[in-house]
Amino acid sequence: MTKRIRPQITRGSAELAILALLADQSLYGFEIAKQIGERTNGALTFTLASLYPLLYEMEKRGSVEGHWQSNHAGRDRRYYRLTPAGRKQLAPLRREWRAFFNALDALAGVSHA
Amino acid sequence: MPDWKELIRRRMQPPPVAQANEVIEELSTHLEETYNDLIDRGCAPQAAFERTLQEVDDWGVLCRRISRTRLRRNPMNYRTRRLWLLVAVTWLGASLSVMLLQPAGRLYPDLILFYLPWLATLPLACAAAAYLAQRADPTNDRIKRLWLSVTVTWLGAMLSLMVVDRADHPSLVLRRPIPVTFSLPWLATLILVGAAGAYLAQRADAPRKTRLVVATSPALLLGIVMLLLLPWRVTVDGYPWAFTFFALDVENCVVVPGLALLLGASPFLRQRSANSSLLPEDDANASMGPTALLG
Numbered sequence: 001m002t003k004r005i006r007p008q009i010t011r012g013s014a015e016l017a018i019l020a021l022l023a024d025q026s027l028y029g030f031e032i033a034k035q036i037g038e039r040t041n042g043a044l045t046f047t048l049a050s051l052y053p054l055l056y057e058m059e060k061r062g063s064v065e066g067h068w069q070s071n072h073a074g075r076d077r078r079y080y081r082l083t084p085a086g087r088k089q090l091a092p093l094r095r096e097w098r099a100f101f102n103a104l105d106a107l108a109g110v111s112h113a
Numbered sequence: 114m115p116d117w118k119e120l121i122r123r124r125m126q127p128p129p130v131a132q133a134n135e136v137i138e139e140l141s142t143h144l145e146e147t148y149n150d151l152i153d154r155g156c157a158p159q160a161a162f163e164r165t166l167q168e169v170d171d172w173g174v175l176c177r178r179i180s181r182t183r184l185r186r187n188p189m190n191y192r193t194r195r196l197w198l199l200v201a202v203t204w205l206g207a208s209l210s211v212m213l214l215q216p217a218g219r220l221y222p223d224l225i226l227f228y229l230p231w232l233a234t235l236p237l238a239c240a241a242a243a244y245l246a247q248r249a250d251p252t253n254d255r256i257k258r259l260w261l262s263v264t265v266t267w268l269g270a271m272l273s274l275m276v277v278d279r280a281d282h283p284s285l286v287l288r289r290p291i292p293v294t295f296s297l298p299w300l301a302t303l304i305l306v307g308a309a310g311a312y313l314a315q316r317a318d319a320p321r322k323t324r325l326v327v328a329t330s331p332a333l334l335l336g337i338v339m340l341l342l343l344p345w346r347v348t349v350d351g352y353p354w355a356f357t358f359f360a361l362d363v364e365n366c367v368v369v370p371g372l373a374l375l376l377g378a379s380p381f382l383r384q385r386s387a388n389s390s391l392l393p394e395d396d397a398n399a400s401m402g403p404t405a406l407l408g
Contacts, residue, residue, distance in 0.1 A: 030143045056179060
């Protein structure tokens, strides 16, 4: 079973995870949390309390934008999509994280741990 | 099925200050989907309910965090606010200085083309500044500081200009290759304007490039306006005079004033911005670079 990553790292990587996920498609809050949990085998998890303040913060900064949309059953959900500004943030952010993990790997051999 | 909306309404007290219904609607949908998902995976209703409630440890904290983001929500992004607000202010300041320096009752005929673009853009600049000030977040201390600084700077600048206007204008005359006269008080004022623009941009934590653009924006914008007016000048003055006059005006109104603005801005261009990204300082915690983890 995958061990839970420490909360600080979860927090630091949360925005990257959301940006990366929304780069492919528009998703609503529950789906975002669910997909992140599934794709990382539970290493990254979002609760309602951790997800929405971050989403609203990202929305305020202009990285994502939310819009209400009804599904086929007539249920209203607030979908989030990446803005052009958010899309622009994603590539440098990926590079920054890659460099960080490479550096950490060189130092502590984390990829073989 | 639990009434999730009612549950959130009871627990989020006081409710988020802005768009409370929208937030409650969205959060209740999330809780409902979490609950249904647990039921679908074979959880008993009571256990599913209890596990769903674990999505939030402290409703008070959640409410405060959401309120904070909603209260400070701004449809204008930070870059727009920082760059264009400052550009508009600096442009407006330079326009005012030109008008105030003009001796009462006299208009330099050879500078008519210079004054016209300034005057034409003035209402636009005023409208832009007013619009941006209105859109700017009223709770943002940085913007408050900025407007206070602008007011103080411009009160001082206008007072000094009124004094300058009553005296004869000392001029700097260059005779070669073509005689050109520069109004020294105007250039001196532009040094102050450039310094004020760059200083304010620095206070708004703008990166060096933005400070440079803000400080020299009057000259840059004037250059663009002149370029746009060039076809009209060709029809009025004819070729090749239109290009000669254009080159002269660019020198008088763009290059030299630009250098004056740059001179004023230079002390504020040396220092590296503490926050070189486009994100505001108070968003640094939410920034997701790996360095955020190490702080």
